[in-house]
Amino acid sequence: MSAGETITIDATYSPSTAKLDVGLIASDGSFHYFTATGGRISKTIEMTEAGTYTLAFQNNASYKVTVSGSVNY
Numbered sequence: 001m002s003a004g005e006t007i008t009i010d011a012t013y014s015p016s017t018a019k020l021d022v023g024l025i026a027s028d029g030s031f032h033y034f035t036a037t038g039g040r041i042s043k044t045i046e047m048t049e050a051g052t053y054t055l056a057f058q059n060n061a062s063y064k065v066t067v068s069g070s071v072n073y
Helices: none
Strands: 008-016 020-026 031-037 040-046 055-060 066-072
Touching: 008 031, 008 055, 020 040, 031 040, 031 055
Parallel strands: none
Antiparallel strands: 008 040, 008 066, 020 031, 020 055
8 A cells, every 4th residue: 555545444343342453464564553342443544654554353352253344445
């Protein structure tokens, strides 16, 4: 992605009691994330640097979480 481009994440997850770290892993391995709560993820992230990124979800709960939604870039 180029600097200034955006990625929009619109999703739900269950159970909604879980907390998820949602974000992008940069090519250097750093994880740039925000914490989602309440079963809903709705966020637009603007790229500050050009590069290759991987979308990632980290489940911070001790139980299985199911995520469903869309990503636009």
